[in-house]
Amino acid sequence: MKALKFILTLAVPVIVFMGCNKEILGPLSSNDTPPAPVTSVTVLNQSGQATLTYKLPADQDVSYVKAVYTLVTGAEREVKASFYTNTLVVDGFGDTNEHEVKIYAVNKSEVASVPVIVKVKPLENAIQGVKRSIKVIADFAGINISAVNPTKSNIAIIPMKKDGYKGYVQFDGIYTSAETISRDIRGLDTVPITIAVVVRDRFLNTTDTVFTTVKPLFEMKLSKTLYKTMNPVIWPGDQRATYSNAGTSPTGISTMWDGETVVFPSCAYTPPTITDAGPHSITFDVGQLAQLSRIVIWDYPETINGLKTWFYRGNMKNFEIWGSANPNPDGSYDSWYKLGTYTSVKPSGIATYGELTQEDRDIAAAGFSWKFRIDVPKLRYLRIKCINNWMGTQFLMITEVQVYGNPK
Structure with missing residues (x-):
């Protein structure tokens, strides 16, 4: 036992000594000799950027290549590329002027070569084309802003309105990389208003301002307390909406106006097992005649790998919405108006099923x-008809709806 105590006593200062060592971070090697510069540099000018191709020096100690340049905003930008590639993209340009770029080869000790200076002359930044395509039109309770973004660049469309002495101030924003842009902005009064819009990229390059004067149309939320199911009437094509594990239920449709947009079982869905009845549809009563303007539909999100996932299973991909003031009791469509044919599209444009x-x-x-x-004319009843869902079948899953219009 004494021998053991002696050994432990000796071990303590050793452990303390080892614990006091500092870990110093820095280059893995020490080489103060600058590497040779890159050679044979070529420039491919592109929209808002340029791609540089070069030949690396024959130096095994080279770690990466970097380019240093100044943007029109005055900010200095530095981009890097590893020694495993011979190309480097310099981006962030907001004009089409000629810019000087310094290229350095850097070794593992962070020692840089002498710079190779090249001139780039980027093509027009994508935000300019987006700006030229912008259209601002009056919509119900607001405006619609549309544009095209053919390069699918990450851009921001910033709408502004006058706010007293502050001048024009931002009141919303569209941040997207979608090719086709169409966004409704609500909450505006039904009086003429001048909207100012600019387009900006992630480098804070900004276009000139587009001004448009519009007069939003009146609309209001139609109270969900008036919504009703159409049961016991079930017309051809209509499917009894189910919910939870209780089987088919005539009250499943009413979960679409209970205020819950995510949680199961607050979700109306038609039976996935019915595959031979053609497009599934559900019908409900808005409870009052109104000039209907739009409907907001919350698709039910499945939980996949712990993440809420839309554009999936029974979420409608291609569908129609019909309206009627006095439906024919036989369920035929001759007493209905088609209010629209719609296609749900991922803003990202990603084609892979389930990837968002x-x-x-x-x-x-x-x-x-x-x-x-x-x-x-003014209508009261709505019929949602699922042509196909994201799964490729025809059942539908809706967790909530809100109808808008003018009942006056």
């Missing part, structure tokens, strides 16, 4: 607003 970006999730979680044609 955060933008896809954020927009889906907020609900999709589908506008109705306005050249129809």
Whole structure:
């Protein structure tokens, strides 16, 4: 036992000594000799950027290549490329002027070569083309902003309105990389208003301002307390909406106006096992005649690998919405107006089933607003017809709806 105590006593200062050693971070090697510079540099000018191709020096100690240049905003930018490639993209240019770029080869000791200076002359930044395509039109309770973004660049469209002595201030924003952009912005009064819009990229390059004067159309949320199911009437094509594990239920449709947009079983869905009845549809009563303007539909999100996932299973991909003031009891469509044919599209454009970006999730979680044609009379009943869903079948899953219009 004494021998053991002696050994432990000796071990303590050793452990303390080892614990006091500092870990010093730095280059893995020490080489003060600058590497040779890159050679044979070629420049490919592109929209808002340029791709540089070069020949690396024959130096095994080279770690990476970097380019240093100044943007039109005055900010200095530095981009790097590893020694495993011979190309480097210099981006962030907001003009088409000639810019000087310094290229350095850097070794593992962070020692840089002498710079190779090249001139780049980027093509027009994508934000300029987006700006030229912008259209701002009056919509119900707001405006619609549309544009095209053929290069699918990450851009921000910033709408502004006058706010007293502050001048024009931002009141919303569209942040997207979608090729086709169409966004409704609500919450505006029904009086003429001048909207100012600019387009910006992630480097804070900004276009000139586009001004448009519009007068939003009146609409209001139609109270969900008036919504009703159509049961016991079930027309051809209509499927009894199910919920939870209780089997088919005539009250399943009413979960679409209980205020819950995510949690199961607050979800109306038609039976997935019915595959031979053609497009599934569900019908409900808005409870009052109104000039219907649009409907917001919240698709039910499945939980996949712990993440809420839209554009999936029974979420409608291609569908129609019909409206009627006095439906024919036999369920035929001759007493109905088609209010629109719609296609759900991921903002990201990703084709892979079940794969989403955060933008896809954020927009889906907020609900999709589908506008109705306005050249129809006041209507009261709505029929949602699923042509096909994201799974490729015809059942539908809706967790919540909100109808808008003018009942006056």
